[in-house]
Amino acid sequence: MQAKGGETGCQAIFEELLARDFGNVLYFRSHRMLVDTYALQHPERYCASAKSLAAHLTGLCWLLEHGGSRAVGGEALRRWLNGKPEIEKPELPALRGELTIAGTIATRDPESYGRAVEAWARSTWQAYAPLHPLARRWIDAAVAAERPKSSST
DSSP, rough: OOTTTTHHHHHHHHHHHHHHHHHOOHHHHHHHHHHHHHHHHHHHOOSSHHHHHHHHHHHHHHHHHTTTOOOTTTHHHHHHHHHHOOOOOOOSSSOOOOOGGGTTTOOOSSEEEEEEEEHHHHHHHTTTGGGHHHHHHHHHHHHHHHHHHOOOO
């Protein structure tokens, strides 16, 4: 399913959903997943650098593989990315998922919206399967950077 109007249509839907998210806390629960998924499906604009790719790839990995909580791991990832991680941008998949943002717009309640965003996110995450090990290594590096350094005193 593709949005009417190609990239411009996708962007219009994204902006409409962002407004919905910020207008109602019940929709906002899916906000981070919406943003990371959209960025990974439009990497030319939203994942131009290695750091921006790492932010969205690890963000989606954390949400889907670690129970959805941004509170613990998400903060470690943010701090790690705000530093100077030595990372290189890998080659991205040509196909970025079977589902698109167009499948989320028709939802009319927060629960169906959340399910639609998650299905879209899982489709996108599957398309990025070759980069799953890299995303997990980046998460491990971020979490390791948070651990207190042992002192030899």
